[in-house]
């Protein structure tokens with residue numbers, strides 16, 4: 001498991017990252033154009049679609065959802081109270097229900113939703129297959145799940161860093177998780193910020209699939225009453241290991257910010273020179 005691919009570490013990571021998430025992280029790594037391209041796969045074609053945004057954070061993707069779906073039909077779910085608190089401060093998200101919860105154990109009934117959206121959260125899930133099986137379970141037959149997530153960087157040093165930090169699954173893994181969960185008509189679209197060089201390895205993807213039949217996923221591994229890792233008691237040894245993993249993981253993640261900022265600056269300069 002990667003350094004931050006753990007619920008408790010992700011919780012603390014977002015305790016701090018939440019402070020600058022909208023201002024510094026999204027404009028570099030997850031832009032409005034990428035969001036629009038990913039949400040196209042979610043087929044948000046009616047305002048009454050009962051929709052959940054899972055790992056919704058401060059609501060950047062949810063803002064794209066409520067541009068097409070009645071906010072009263074949308075639920076944001078996140079395990080971080082700090083991220084959700086920022087979403088609460090956004091007037092555009094006023095009518096949206098906001099719940100604390102776990103992507104791997106969704107608080108929705110079987111066959112309840114029309115659409116499931118999750119963007120940039122899979123990186124932190126200890127068991128992505130379990131979460132994608134949950135996406136399948138909570139959708140109605142004919143419902144669509146769309147998930148966006150990163151791909152392994154092409155540069156070997158960046159890939160090492162990414163791999164140590166959190167989950168950057170290859171495209172084949174995303175496809176396998178969707179197909180094993182039971183989704184039909186699985187489709188993929190590559191997405192990237194403007195600074196990403198054309199011809200470089202793909203940066204991220206959006207993947208979508210349709211639920212063909214009612215009921216739980218054939219890949220469902222949810223066991224009622226399973227002890228929640230987030231609530232495991234903290235011994236001294238675990239606290240020390242946790243602090244070390246958390247510091248190393250955050251440092252590996254933080255190194256991406258100046259790299260992306262430099263590439264974005266180079267891209268802007270090139271555009272200005274070309275204009």
Ligand SMILES: C[S@@+](CC[C@H](N)C(=O)[O-])C[C@H]1O[C@@H](n2cnc3c(N)ncnc32)[C@H](O)[C@@H]1O
Pocket residue numbers: 007010011014026030054055056057058059060061062077078079080083101102103104118119120121124125
């Ligand atoms: C990079 S942010 C993405 C936020 C948002 N989807 C967006 O488009 O900006 C990742 C979010 O996933 C949440 N998260 C991580 N693991 C989770 C889990 N197991 N269940 C629910 N949320 C989770 C984090 O708290 C964080 O808010």
